Amino acid sequence: QKEVEQDPGPLSVPEGAIVSLNCTYSNSAFQYFMWYRQYSRKGPELLMYTYSSGNKEDGRFTAQVDKSSKYISLFIRDSQPSDSATYLCASMDSNYQLIWGAGTKLIIKP
Amino acid sequence: EPEVTQTPSHQVTQMGQEVILRCVPISNHLYFYWYRQILGQKVEFLVSFYNNEISEKSEIFDDQFSVERPDGSNFTLKIRSTKLEDSAMYFCASSEALSSGETQYFGPGTRLLVL
Numbered sequence: 001q002k003e004v005e006q007d008p009g010p011l012s013v014p015e016g017a018i019v020s021l022n023c024t025y026s027n028s029a030f031q032y033f034m035w036y037r038q039y040s041r042k043g044p045e046l047l048m049y050t051y052s053s054g055n056k057e058d059g060r061f062t063a064q065v066d067k068s069s070k071y072i073s074l075f076i077r078d079s080q081p082s083d084s085a086t087y088l089c090a091s092m093d094s095n096y097q098l099i100w101g102a103g104t105k106l107i108i109k110p
Numbered sequence: 111e112p113e114v115t116q117t118p119s120h121q122v123t124q125m126g127q128e129v130i131l132r133c134v135p136i137s138n139h140l141y142f143y144w145y146r147q148i149l150g151q152k153v154e155f156l157v158s159f160y161n162n163e164i165s166e167k168s169e170i171f172d173d174q175f176s177v178e179r180p181d182g183s184n185f186t187l188k189i190r191s192t193k194l195e196d197s198a199m200y201f202c203a204s205s206e207a208l209s210s211g212e213t214q215y216f217g218p219g220t221r222l223l224v225l
Contacts, residue, residue, distance in 0.1 A: 043216035
């Protein structure tokens with residue numbers, strides 16, 4: 001089964017809040033996990049990728065993978081209106097194909 | 111910063127017509143991909159391409175579709191006889207390698223509308 005599940009939202013939070021975006025996946029063979037940001041009518045832009053379990057931090061963004069529960073998270077600290085976009089999680093299968101979640105629409109209210 | 115570019119940004123065509131979507135991958139990348147995203151739906155993998163041949167393709171990528179790298183810079187997706195359901199955003203992506211940890215960088219997409 002090649003599925004990545006993601007709540008489409010929308011998720012609306014006030015500026016400055018911590019945002020938590022989540023995905024679950026079903027294939028325990030997945031090893032690489034990506035978060036992309038997609039602005040309206042634009043291509044996905046890679047934000048972060050992680051290998052296996054653990055955390056990875058880049059500025060205000062933290063990606064977390066828990067392989068035991070097949071759970072992927074992206075945290076955004078001090079959220080800004082410019083963070084408003086659709087966030088897509090993706091996993092890479094053994095054929096190096098990206099398997100995508102549906103994307104969560106995030107709205108940061110000023 | 112190098113980026114993937116795609117042309118045209120929008121394409122409107124009549125059902126049954128052929129369309130060619132063009133992509134210029136990042137110059138030192140060797141692996142190329144096409145994805146599509148029907149409005150409101152997930153991004154779907156179409157095909158990957160390496161060393162002038164298709165590496166992988168999905169069930170969506172049937173005989174109506176073809177890909178080509180006609181020269182050292184362009185990577186094209188051809189849809190031979192478009193159908194209404196081909197209307198979608200088509201994204202090209204490229205990566206430096208296929209090995210673990212390498213990531214794919216996406217172009218801005220071509221919005222195809224089939225009437």
